Amino acid sequence: MDITDQLNISRRGFLKLTAVSATVAATPPLVARAAVPDVARAPVTQQVAMEVNGKPATLSLDTRTTLLDALREHMHLTGTKKGCDHGQCGACTVLVDGRRINSCLTLAVMHEGSKVTTIEGLGTPDALHPLQAAFIKHDGYQCGYCTPGQICSAVGVLDEIRRDVPSHVTADIGAKATFSTAELRERMSGNICRCGAYSNIVEAITEVQEGRA
Amino acid sequence: MKFDTPATTNPIDRLKVIGQPHDRIDGPLKTTGTAHYAYERHDAVPNHVYGYIVPATIAKGRVVNIDTATARRAPGVLAIVTAKEAGPLTKGQYNTAKLLGGPEVQHYHQALAVVVAETFEEARAAAGLVRVDYARSPGAFDLAAAKGRAVKPEDGQPDTAVGDFAGAFASAPVTLDAMYTTPDQSHAMMEPHATIAAWEGDKLTLWTANQMIHWGKGDVAKTLGLPPDNVRLVSPYIGGGFGGKLFVRADAILAALGAKAAGRPVAVALPRPVMFNNTTHRPATIQRIRIGATPDGKITAIGHESWSGDLPGGGPETAVQQTRLLYAGANRMTATRLATLDLPEGNAMRAPGEASGLMALEIAMDEMAEKLKLDPVDFRVRNDTQEDPEKPGRRFSQRNFVQCMRKGAEQFGWSKRSATPGKMRDGAWLVGMGVASAFRNNLVMKSGARVRLGTDGRATVETDMTDIGTGSYTIIAQTAAEMLGLPLSQVSVVLGDSSFPVSSGSGGQWGGNSSTAGVYAACVKLREAIAGALGMDAASAVFDDGKVSAGGRSVPIAEAAKSGEIVAEDSMEYGDLEKTFQQSTFGAHFVEVAVHAATGEIRVRRMLAVCAAGRILNPKSARSQVIGAMTMGVGAALMEDLYVDKRLGFFVNHDLAGYEVPVHADIPHQEVIFLDEADPVSSPMKAKGVGELGLCGVAAAIANAVYNATGVRVRDYPVTLDKLLDRLPTV
Amino acid sequence: MKPFTYEKASSPAQAATAVARERGAKFIAGGTNLLDLMKIEVEAPPHLVDINGLGLDAIAPTDEGGLRVGALVRNTDLAADARIRRDYGLLTRALVAGASGQLRNKATTAGNLLQRTRCPYFYDTHQACNKRLPGSGCAALGGFSRSHAIVGVSNACIAVHPSDMAVAMRALDAAVETVKPDGTTRRIPIADFYKLPGSTPHVENVLAAAELITAVTLPKPVGGTHVYHKVRDRASYAFALVSVAAVLQPDGSGRVALGGVAPMPWRVEAAEANLPKGAKAVTSSLLAGARTTPQNAMKVALVERTLGAVIADAGA
Secondary structure (H helix, E strand, O other), X not given: OOOOOOOOOOOOOOOOOEEOOOOOOOOOOOOOOOOOOOOOOOOXXXXXXXXXXXXXXXXXXXXXXXHHHHHHHHOOOOOOOOOXXXXXXXXXXXXXXOEEXXXXXOEHHHHOOOEEEOHHXXXXXXXXXHHHHHHHHOOOOOOOOOHHHHHHHHHHHHHHHHOOOOOOOOOOOOOOOOOOHHHHHHHOOOOOOOOOOHHHHHHHHHXXXXXXX | OEEOOOOOOOHHHHOOXXXXXXXXXXXXXXXXXXXXXXXXXOOOOOOOEEEEEXXXXXXXXXXEEEEOHHHHHOOOEEEEEEHHHHOOOOOOOOOOOOOOOOOEEOOOOOEEEEEEEOOHHHHHHHHOOOEEEEEEOOOOOOXXXXXXXXXXXXXXXXXXXEOOHHHHHHHOOEEEEEEEEEOOEOOOOOOOOEEEEEEEOOEEEEEEOOOOHHHHHHHHHHHHOOOHHHEEEEOOOOOOOOOOOOOOOHHHHHHHHHHHHHOOOEEEEOOHHHHHHHOOEEOOEEEEEEEEEOOOOOEEEEEEEEEEEEOOOOOXXXXXXXXXXXXXXXXXXXXXXXXXXXXXXXXXXXXXXXXXXXXXXXXXXHHHHHHHOOOHHHHHHHOOOOEOOOOOOOEEOOOOHHHHHHHHHHHHOHHHOOOOOOOEEEOOEEEEEEEEEEEEEOOOOOEEEEEEEOOOOOEEEEEOOOOOOOOHHHHHHHHHHHHHOOOHHHEEEEEOEOOOOOOOXXXXXXXXXXXXXXXXXXXXXXXXXXXXXXXXXXXXOEEEOOEEEEOOEEEEHHHHHOOOOEEEEEEEEEOOHHHHEEOEEEEEEEEEEEEEOOOOOEEEEEEEEEEEOEEOOOHHHHHHXXXXXXXXXXXXXXXXXXXXXXXXXXXXXXXXXXXXXXOHHHOOOEEEEEOOOOOOOOOXXXXXXXXXXXXXXXXXXXXXXXXXHHOOOOOEOOOOHHHOHHHOOOO | OOOOEEEEOOOHHHHHHHHHHOOOOEEEOOOOOHHHHXXXXXXXXXXXXXXXXXXXXXXXXXXXXXXXXXXXXXXXXXXXXXXXXXXXXXXXXXXXXXXXXXXXXXXXXHHHHOOOOOOHHHHOOOOOEOOOOOOOOEOOOOOOOOOOOOOOOEOOEOOOOOOOHHHHHHHOOOEEEEEOOOOOEEEEEHHHOXXXXXXXOOOOEOOOOOOEEEEEEEOOOOOOEEEEEEEOOOOOOXXXXXXXXXXXXXXXXXXXXXXXXXXXXXXXHHHHHHHHHOHHHHHHHHOOOOEEOOOOOHHHHHHHHHHHHHHHHHHO
């Protein structure tokens, strides 16, 4: 095994840097203990009522159930995807009370009274939402797994621009937010597409935006 | 049907449906969330329970004790399967490490157990209660350190040589000898590996995410000791693969074992943070490239050596592959060496071999052009070859590489590039342009299909081919529509079921051409049956506009099936045309980047790919394949790097926050140009692959653009700002 | 994720009391960091107290001419507020440089201050990490440390604080308002809010058990040019390698805080006196005593160069 002491710190340079000087074993120890005790606590079930795609839904759920798993596993609304379950990909994006969020990082029981819109609530194969139609026209997807999240996110993005929410690329945050390709790319960056359909997704959303303008 | 002589004119050449930029036929389902992926088959398996993986947390060693007692008592738990409970399992043909480890641990996050419970939350919590004691063994985790112990791999051609490389290189007036490295990379497809398994007696059905259904069926059977006929795989929609789903992975085996133990269907998805070390990855490489040339830029010697590592029994990254074919030069050598490493299993990721090899070779070509004071486009053009440089006389079936370069240079405004680096500035940003060649061999695979003509006149194609985002559904429908003279809307396509005829599957950019050629073969047979049913001469019958016409008679195609469905099945097999012709795909990538003069932040501004890849079956979905590959190339160039902890032996940044892949903001508008080609040597479709070609060379074009912008040559990927910082202009 | 009981709080003090009642109980607001960590059992509270209904979501003027930002104001809403954009542009800039649109719609002002590190060894529960499991060691030392801290570190921990917002808050001299279970309130200047790791890297701030953040206050506007420059490999949706928050005045004076370099938002007020002398002088006092690894030593030059760019930007 090649082990170099990674802690030999340069003392060169104007700052006279010093080393992080812990004496560290070549290979850190195994951590057999967990941070939490090994007890099997009993699950807790709680009832929650929300409105999903315009229809009331009352569910009795484990408190641990995320909104994402409530949709996918309990309501069988599998259009909302689980890509990472940690807020790192955006595939689970849904609209809650009109705002886009990662449904994997919120508990279902926290959504008493919420109005949730998923991809299934935006349109159907026979009655497509304009964004769904534009994604098809511009081939803004390949494998399709991130697609519902991209489309829900795009609904949120267009609304956020209308509501004058600034972004990282907004040149003048004192002025009203406006639509541009650069704005779209920045604002859609929470939705990863590993197939790499980004260029087409931007064209699809732009077409819908221009149709509204 | 056997394809052993170049194609002549056939019904596909009409290009009424094929070759047209049709929207994907699976689009309405995918955009509305109604295409059901592996983990989403509540329709097919209404009462499944949940399995959760227990992964190993050492890189190498043994399980001393695995304590499942607490977990077994946890609420909702139905079964726990470790290697002990599973009994003897055979390693699959396509796997290097076992999919269920223990007591031996072969790599970090190798599966050691599956915990099955009524709910997902219960299974996940109980998996956290399984306690494993290990005895850790030393392992080899550092490719650079293991390089000296690397050996010739058993398979393939570890050494190739033509002429006198050493002599020619030594005497060449202009030479380059440089080392390059590429890091381990992860497929990071958006859909995690996932499977629902259900047993009926000793018959097993897996709804799973798998690119190669037939391989998968065989390896599931082999692993579990079942007759292959007892295993069915169903995989109609796959959330990306890129090679990561070529083979059966732990999700499928854990689901099958869990379902057997629990007596209930079980769903297992790999948690994202486990995927990076549990599944396969593109192995890191160390590459040495030597090029010798005359002062006027003719290559006289070209040598490419590559070192990579893998677990015992694994294989090398064949990064030298393209160097055998891409450029002329009388004296050549390649060498491929394989070191034993105890990291997770290395295997194919999109354009295995060429993707890594061109990352190095195409920087080397840029460096060589600079030494020769030649334009990098011109230097590449001067070294074109129309025949296999190792076997003079063996011609490329088609090679429009020079046209790709010239067309791209013109379209991109290459003439505006400053030959001297660091000269173009836009405010705080240094601007540069880069070019690289794209090259990927075209492979053909036997592929079968069944086509039914229903009594309603609709055609249905069935094949175990998969669509991993490539557009298989659509081009297969287009093929059948063209062959049968039907509108696209009259064709249905059903994919990804092992009960259908065996196809090429999706891999190696062979799927588009090969699977449609199989559909072509089945359609030829169906046309004969239809003509027969209508009392027409099959050879002269014309299928067009929903009608079949021959001998002055014209009848609706549905007539043929009025007394019952007509079914035909066939495969396309290939002769030995590759002996006479080298089949490859070609392209040129042009990139403009901006590098922040103070911080070294790198942003891609423009990208263009020109591709010569035979007939383009659907320009819309093919273009998407190429822009997607270009996007993956941006990741390879600028950010993707599985960081190896060389003490602990695992990929540290094992989630999507740590392993960065490009986001929207990284990707500019992308242009793709396909040269108008049809290659009669490839298949009756006259098509070749594009899905991997689009990735080949992109990263080097970006690295070259960064050099052109800054004058800083980075030979170790990814090209990150810390590698530029000390040589950027003072602030 | 371990099972937990769940309740919705009815008032800030009641929330604090509810958390105090059960050992290990936690507040949940946006949940974007807590649930992430609960899924991998870095966090395993037996009880969650949901504070979303408490109405702590207003942005209101203070008597001192500043603003009081409710603990539950979402990152998106804080960034979009007209007063923030006009008078505390640095804060808007920092907020929109962080995370993604979806996460900013959920993440709260208080939660953002309390974000845990993104150190991959902290996230991998079977690796040594003194922050997650005191006494287990630090696997980042000698391991992957490119994104880790270079100042304020100890031999026990080199993890970096991941927040962008907190860096701006530090430069703007924000203060944290809290309530304890007994109903007492206090105001903690952000300069005193975070703790360096020392030998107890699991203790990250001065909050007492069950002490609830109710608001973050901003003093009256200081004017000047506000610049937040976040440097990262990926163009968006990535944590900072280095970020520089600066408020620069026409006379050459100003304030500078750094992200991505320390276990807390990093500001050395004394260094700011060097602003007229340029980035090198400021950096050398800002990063005095830096302790680096071979992988993250580049951050020293990166800070200086980024600060140089920020000063140039502000002058432009």
